[in-house]
Amino acid sequence: MTALFDKKILISLSDTDHDVSQIQNSFLSIVRTANVQFENIFDGYEEAYKDGNVLFIGLKSASQVIKEYIIYHRGRIIDGALQNYSTTEQFVYNTVNPRSEKNNRKHIHSLYENIQKYDTSACGTYLTIKEIGEAIKDYVSIPYTLPIRFRFRLSIPLDDILVFNGFTDHPNSLFGDLKIKFKINLNAFVFAQVNPIISMAKYYTMNKTDLMASGARQTEEH
Structure with missing residues (x-):
């Protein structure tokens, strides 16, 4: 989807002709595209190490991308569904969530130890220092805006959103035509x-052959 951060996004969670079932196993899948701003150009890195130094940019939990939301049922706002502090709500909920639920679930939670392993559970993307430096090297104003847009996928389990927690305790097949309207939280x-x-x-393991060939060429030149 394409949306500005200050615009509200409306998504249908169900079809008018089909009742909801297994809501606890349902999720929103969102692909985000964004620009990044930096306050320095990382010129302190030696050239030989720029490709191997990597930054992860994303979210701790995918559900925290929702800043505020409203739930609609059959075209009407569900009483009490307006939530203006959704990110805080999701932070508290995921703090008490067992760690077992945060592992091995694709694009949902970014645990620090999983980021180190480039695990697919992380919701974000990876950029090398070289990629960042090349993209902003000609910029003179601060903050530097990364002109290369990066894309990453988020998967938000519906029962990570507080208003849907109770649906797992009720015959949710009774509910149909659900919509959620929300805003993205840039912060x-x-x-x-x-x-x-x-x-x-x-980096050296994946590029061993090319690096050895490059080293051999440099030796011959000398």
Whole structure:
């Protein structure tokens, strides 16, 4: 989907001709595209290490991308469904959520140890220092805006949204024609550096042949 951060997004969660079932196993799948701003150009890195140093940019939990939301049932707002502090709500909920539910679920939770393993459970993307430096090297104003847009997928389990928690305790097949309208929370995004020892080792392992060939060419030139 394409949406500005200050615009509300309306998504149908069900079809008018079909009742909802297994809502606890349902999720929203969203592909986000965004630009990033940096306050420096990472010129302190030696050229040989830029490809192997990696930043992760994304969310701690996919549901935290929702800033505020309203739930509609058959065209009418559900009483009490207006939530203006959804990100805080999701943070509290996921804090008490068992860690077992945060592992091995694709694009839903970004645990730090899983980011280090480039695990698919993380909801975000990876950028190398070299990619960032190349993209903003000609910019002179601060903050530097990364002109290359990055895309990543989020999967939001519906029962991670508080208003849907109770649906798992009721015969949810009685509910139909559900819609959610929400806004994206720009401030929910976080970043972390992948452990350089791990990312450098991964880079050299994946590019061993090319690096050895490049080293051989440089030796011949000298």
